[in-house]
Amino acid sequence: MDYIFNGFLKAVELLASGNPETYSAVFTSLKVTSLSIASSLIVGIPLGFMLGYFDFTGKRQVRAVVDTLLALPTVVVGLLVYAFISRRGPMGELGLLFTIPGIAAAQTILITPIVISLTATAIESLDRRLGMTLIALGARGRQIIVASLLEARYAVLIAVVTAYGRAISEVGASMMIGGNIKWHTRTITTAIALETGKGEFALGIALGIVLLSLALFLNFLLMFLKRRRIA
Amino acid sequence: MDYIFNGFLKAVELLASGNPETYSAVFTSLKVTSLSIASSLIVGIPLGFMLGYFDFTGKRQVRAVVDTLLALPTVVVGLLVYAFISRRGPMGELGLLFTIPGIAAAQTILITPIVISLTATAIESLDRRLGMTLIALGARGRQIIVASLLEARYAVLIAVVTAYGRAISEVGASMMIGGNIKWHTRTITTAIALETGKGEFALGIALGIVLLSLALFLNFLLMFLKRRRIA
Amino acid sequence: MESRPLYELADVVYRYGDHFELAVPNLSIPAGSSIGVTGPNGGGKTTLLKLLSFIEKPYKGTIFFDGRRIREQDHHVTREITILFQEPYLLKRTVFDNVAYGLKVRNERGNITAKVRGALNLVGLPYTVFAKRQWFELSGGEAQRVALASRLILNPRVLILDEPTASVDQESALLINEAVRSFREKYGTTLIVASHDRIWLSTVTDSIMKVRKGRLESFDPENLIPGPWIHTDNGLHTKALSDGRHIKALSPPGKQTTGYLRPADIVVATNCPSDLSTQNILEGIITQMTFENNEKAVFLSASVAELSLSCKLTQAAVEKLRLFPGKKVWLLFKASSFRWH
């Protein structure tokens, strides 16, 4: 129990004292998740739209596979990506191992299924009259996608928030691909894993609180943006 | 690269040969996730309904907090639960540490926010006429909840699938609370972590494939159940 | 039928933001009566019906039902009232399950199939064709009728219908009319119906009230003549019709204001009259004549250029003038007869 209390104190201390190791990890986490979220949205939202909007044979099977990928363990993603970008791997030349883009690539694989699946559900949950109405009003191609996503904005937003939560909290792939290298690829979560492994439970909790504060800040920001859009 | 291929071979071998350690981990994973999914649904679905259905002051703030909890790192959950159920913790008497119910409790904390948040979004995305129609037809209290969830069934199902994916793939809390004790609390993911830690990457991948096969099987099962319900 | 008031509304107010307020200082609806509600779009009909069905709570004032204040937990009372919304929503289930839902939540499990069959019959949908259809396998009118059946099956004490015939074909409107009427006879159901179809409404209800700008008015159909009104030399204002003729009015408050003309203020002539003080003498063709049962009067519609003007006459006058649809008539009204809202 003490850990929790001490963890709170320590979290405040770390943040207030401007502890450089903590801030380095915070910024690394932010860089990694910004990259991975951006790329997973670019890939996942259009795919999710198509999966939700169009009817095609095998759609249900594709859906089941995407849903299965929600159960991808982070370590396995780490292993797979590692196999490709390790020096001996086919993409070893790129030098992605132990770099932030490398971690982001692994996280993208991890969270894109979430974006696809939840976006598809958001689109499927839309009123069946929407699609016809958009076409009747003259929307075509990309305009239909954009307008449908706007109609489903809250559900799509939650897809993003869920994916974000998964990315910022995952540790297996960051550890495996990033290597948890201090001052370079150490993220908040790999730092937590490290401190916990050392038996520094209070510090682990403190870092967890730092991470949650970050997420809370972003969510409140989102809340205000939402309120601004819809009075 | 080789170990991906070897991992496939090994996965087939492990499953076909009835490797007892693998099957023990599979069953442990299933037991843990069944428990955690069941309890997170019991808690999360009604809360998610309320968050999505009712308007109350502070609703948006509550929502932002729940969404923040989507970013709970598994290790932190592990630490928090550990602080409570460690022998020196307030619930130490229950002897939950290093047990399956202990892991399930931690996972429940991890995935309940997912269930709440996605259920709330599912309910919010419903047609605004539904609530009034149910009341007009005489539904009251629990009947409104049940009927609304049925209307949002696909979106709620994806909430469950997402939570399931998170539970079965998480390793931090299982490791921390379960202790990865062979034949007892070793789940597939902790086994993967162990093998990866040993450098047995192919075995890690093999176990990852086993886990995904399990998830795929369950998702296809779900797909058939869905088809049966709606011709 | 009893005449003890079933509903009594006292100083009821409901608001949407600051752009709409429904105010009902007092209103009482006798048990077993059949009330029609009409009025322009956005007048507040739906809002009133939602209050009467206890789906919405008034911001101020009280609605007494059966002499009692109703609280939210009075399920046994509120369950006796059912409302069919203007844009009915079907549950994502089969037609059967939609119609049976109300019985199921009331735990009335006996004889469900027979009851569903009966309810579908009442709205003219054969059970064998429709019961197993999914909610989306219906045309607009069919969906509306399924929604109605799901209310009728409940044998409610108060049946509130918001535009029940909006996309229903004429045969079915007739059918619904019959169903609702036989319902009232059998169960003494109190009926409250909002509709724009004044004729249909007068066949199902005993009295009609009008809701306009959130206020109850006695029902009195009016003709509307929109602007622009152009000021002329002789102190009058005129509106140009599409065929070049003009309507003259006295002092409209604004250029674009719509003028209202009561049907009773229009005189109908079969020959062009001369030497009359009325400013407006307009030739038109009778398009429709309707017998209004509640008022024992005939409403006549005549087309004058792009307008359709409604005049109220006695049966005797109609007979004397030998009016019939298609006949050419002259409509006479004074420039001062206009009312401006």
Place this chain on the structure above:
Amino acid sequence: MESRPLYELADVVYRYGDHFELAVPNLSIPAGSSIGVTGPNGGGKTTLLKLLSFIEKPYKGTIFFDGRRIREQDHHVTREITILFQEPYLLKRTVFDNVAYGLKVRNERGNITAKVRGALNLVGLPYTVFAKRQWFELSGGEAQRVALASRLILNPRVLILDEPTASVDQESALLINEAVRSFREKYGTTLIVASHDRIWLSTVTDSIMKVRKGRLESFDPENLIPGPWIHTDNGLHTKALSDGRHIKALSPPGKQTTGYLRPADIVVATNCPSDLSTQNILEGIITQMTFENNEKAVFLSASVAELSLSCKLTQAAVEKLRLFPGKKVWLLFKASSFRWH
């Protein structure tokens, strides 16, 4: 206006599962014409309109537009056609954004505010009151009119409306009528409108067709007399009315079959006739008389017990008999006049 066919349909078939098939062996719609579509619920009106707007593709057959087959990628063509659905859907945006959306997707960014103002005016919604409202802050009829405005703003070459006046008040129906008419005059818009309101329909369209059970029929209103038909000794079948009187018919195919009676097959008398060969002589009250401009005939509705029967008469006959709403008449028709579907 031109009379070159704008649409030509050849052997078009559309199906929903095995319970409904719309078949149009051939149909041609001239450019600039105004066509009404009516028919019972589930007849196939909406389905036909969806095909004509290229929202749905026929299973078989071809729809030529402007003499060409239209492929999905012919956006410039399909964008000239716009349809307003029976249950309009508003985008989750403000009224302004809803109405402006069609312009935006066409990249017509000039003068949007003025155009939106104009379109809202056409449907009778003041810009200042409604433009900033959110999609849910509208009454049923207001929403329907916003949806219509979002179509009118597009100045489409073909305007397809499915029940545009279903929950619109009478004034607004008139307004819409005017708007649509002036549209046609200004832009030569081709208009296709489905509606159950035959009278309203005949004021906006040049001709009306009927869609029943997925087949096009020429429009010819009919009276429906539902069963049960009881076999009697003299070889006839009778249906009992609620007041004890009977309607007699020859050999209905089934007990519950509905009989159809054409309005032209009913003779109207102002005195009870005797010595007539017709089996059915029923006393009733005239409820409504309508002048049908397209056919230059008068349709008369009379209530006979729970039925409302429609009779078609010439203007001369109406004048001669001095018919007026509220008058008592006798309706005469033969037991053999019934048709059974």
Place this chain on the structure above:
Amino acid sequence: AEDKVLQMATTTSTDNTGLLDYLAPTFKADTGIELRWVAVGTGKALELGKNCDVDVLFVHAPAAERKYVEAGSGTDRRQIMYNDFIFIGPKADPAGIKGASVQEALKKIATKGASFASRGDNSGTHKMEIDLWKAAGLAVPDKESWYIQTGQGMINTINIAAERDAYTLTDRGTFIKYEANWKGNSPLVILVEGDEALRNQYSVISVNPEKCKNVRYEYAQAFAHWITSKKAQKMIAEFKLIGKQLFTPNAATK
């Protein structure tokens, strides 16, 4: 009847090498007690002991262990066995440390700025590394660009070293496993070994029953007794990984 279960916290090395899997069945056969263990870092293992969540510890961080016993959390610390640490690095050996003494090797690495991967996780290995830097009279590096702090387990740290052409300090057992995976083609080779300073001592500590009333002290004692017995010590000596002996038993057999 309730199972006799002894809950142990141990370090990853004893688990990863398979030593405990090899010993546990015999322990059960001899005493009827089932050994269950969680394999974690030394720091975490000590923390679990402090919280009374385990009955016995099997760890290798002598300094921390002594502190732990002094604080009263554990009793009866017994040395069991040792293995040794080795310096490994790229075949090319850019800093030229092959065959050098530990102190020399570290000085060369530091002056040349050759990449060095450190576990940086407070594990027994990490603590040993820090001691070695200090013993060599050098400041413990931190932000130096050649000093890679992985904060991970041994195998991952070795992997990182291999990817980065870095030196690292490892226990021999993990390296044997690593090397075996490469089938004689390992990019990293042993460069410094055999120094007395590189000894890695494993001990068993019972959790103090005076601090933790729930603890199964008897079983812990039984284990401590058993593991220091001749039989167990012989088994440890015979335990081989890929044909190589890993641990040298050195219990003070009573």
